[in-house]
Structures are given as C-alpha cells and as structure tokens.
Amino acid sequence: MKIFIEKNYELLSSKAVLRFKKILESKKVKNIAFPTGNTPKLFYRKLVELYKKGKIDFSKISGFLIDEYYPMKKDSKDSFNYYISNNFFALVNLKEKYSLNGSNLDFISECRSYKELIEKKGGLDMAILGIGENGHIGFNEPGSELNSRVRLVELKNTTLDLNRAKYEAGPIPRYALTMGIYEIFRAKRIMLLASGKSKSERVWDFLNGPISRDLPVSVLRLHPDIEVIIDKEAAVLIEDKIMNLIN
Numbered sequence: 001m002k003i004f005i006e007k008n009y010e011l012l013s014s015k016a017v018l019r020f021k022k023i024l025e026s027k028k029v030k031n032i033a034f035p036t037g038n039t040p041k042l043f044y045r046k047l048v049e050l051y052k053k054g055k056i057d058f059s060k061i062s063g064f065l066i067d068e069y070y071p072m073k074k075d076s077k078d079s080f081n082y083y084i085s086n087n088f089f090a091l092v093n094l095k096e097k098y099s100l101n102g103s104n105l106d107f108i109s110e111c112r113s114y115k116e117l118i119e120k121k122g123g124l125d126m127a128i129l130g131i132g133e134n135g136h137i138g139f140n141e142p143g144s145e146l147n148s149r150v151r152l153v154e155l156k157n158t159t160l161d162l163n164r165a166k167y168e169a170g171p172i173p174r175y176a177l178t179m180g181i182y183e184i185f186r187a188k189r190i191m192l193l194a195s196g197k198s199k200s201e202r203v204w205d206f207l208n209g210p211i212s213r214d215l216p217v218s219v220l221r222l223h224p225d226i227e228v229i230i231d232k233e234a235a236v237l238i239e240d241k242i243m244n245l246i247n
C-alpha cells in the first residue's frame with residue numbers, strides 16, 4: 001500500500017492527477033471505474049484541463065461509472081450519469097463509456113448486463129474510489145457481502161442524509177445500482193481518495209480497524225496494489241502513526 005498525504009484538497013487533486021497520468025502512460029490500464037461525489041470533482045477538472053492542452057490521452061480507455069441511483073432518469077441533473085458526463089466522460093476522448101441505467105425497470109437484467117460487460121471486457125484494470133462517511137465504497141453500504149456483485153441496494157439513512165444536500169429535485173431515491181465489492185476488489189489497481197475532517201475517522205478505521213462487512217472500505221486493505229491519496233484533514237487521526245503502517 002502506498003499512502004500520500006497532501007496538504008490540502010487542491011494538492012490532493014493534483015497528486016491524484018499526476019499518479020493517474022503516470023498510470024495511463026504505462027499503458028497497463030484499459031478499463032477504469034470512476035466515481036462521482038465531491039471528492040473527485042477537482043481531479044476531473046484538472047484532467048479535463050490537461051486533456052484540452054493535449055497533455056493526456058484517453059483514447060485507449062474505457063470508462064465505467066461505478067453506481068447510479070434507482071430509479072433515476074439518465075438525463076436528470078441528479079443522476080450520476082449526468083454528473084460523470086458533465087464533469088468528465090463527455091469532456092475527454094474516452095474510447096468507450098459505460099454506466100448503469102437507473103431508468104431500466106428490469107433492474108435485474110440491468111445489473112446482470114453490467115456484470116457481464118465488465119467480465120467480457122476482461123475486468124477492471126483500475127478503480128478510482130471515494131470513501132463514504134459510513135465506510136461505503138461505490139454504493140456498497142455497511143453490511144454488504146464482501147463477494148457482492150453488481151446489484152440493487154437499499155441506501156442507509158446516513159448516506160441519504162448526506163447525499164440529500166447534493167440532490168436537487170424531489171425526494172432522493174432510497175435505492176441504487178452499484179458495482180459490487182467483488183468487481184471493485186478484482187480491479188488490478190485501486191486509487192482511493194479522501195478529503196476533509198469528516199473522512200478522518202473512516203480513514204483511521206480503514207487502516208486500523210477490523211476488516212469487516214460493517215466497513216466495506218476495510219476490505220481494500222487486503223488489495224495488492226492500492227494507493228491512498230488523502231489530505232491532511234482526512235489524515236488527522238493517522239499522521240503520527242503512519243510510518244508504522246506503510247508496508
């Protein structure tokens with residue numbers, strides 16, 4: 001595991017871009033899973049800026065959106081499809097873009113198709129992830145099976161309360177479609193991002209707590225190729241002890 005602690009959100013985002021660019025240039029990645037949320041916003045903006053300057057190329061990359069509310073129209077401003085399209089997918093030259101469709105009433109076949117698509121493409125080479133304040137990854141909430149696959153999940157009240165602030169129209173959906181912990185963990189490499197004090201306890205738990213279904217992010221500690229990029233606020237509880245944890 002590599003851990004980078006950056007001074008602030010701006011530098012965290014720059015570091016993530018730098019690392020990501022290097023990984024892209026290694027040509028070892030094709031299929032990459034991308035998250036939504038507040039954390040990667042500046043990361044995406046910086047990637048788009050680099051792309052516009054001709055300094056980064058996504059033409060060999062297939063992008064996979066990690067999750068989506070359910071039910072949800074693709075073009076709704078609250079959809080994760082809208083977010084990823086407007087912050088990243090539609091602004092760069094990705095070879096292919098895939099996402100879960102929250103408006104498919106047959107969610108079972110929607111999930112099966114996404115699972116099979118990921119398999120057919122040879123699995124994920126990389127997953128970029130944020131951490132939920134309750135320790136979720138994607139929308140794999142506490143209690144998720146560690147071998148869970150792409151599926152419909154019921155969101156926890158903690159997630160709904162936090163996400164309501166980012167949600168514009170009507171009541172926030174109680175359900176979501178998400179890649180499972182299995183698909184995420186099988187990615188050949190992981191980049192985990194966390195910013196701000198509100199993430200500090202989960203970052204601490206991730207590094208020190210038991211590996212358990214109650215904290216889905218904890219399973220990533222077992223991943224053979226994970227880099228964690230956080231800012232000082234998110235690292236506030238671990239900074240003193242970090243040297244002992246890096247292996």
Ligand code: F6R
Pocket residue numbers: 034035036037038039040066067080129130131132133136137138139
């Ligand atoms: C979103 C996703 C979530 C977020 C997590 C952190 O697509 O998969 O797991 O990464 O909820 O969200 P922010 O970055 O808004 O704190």
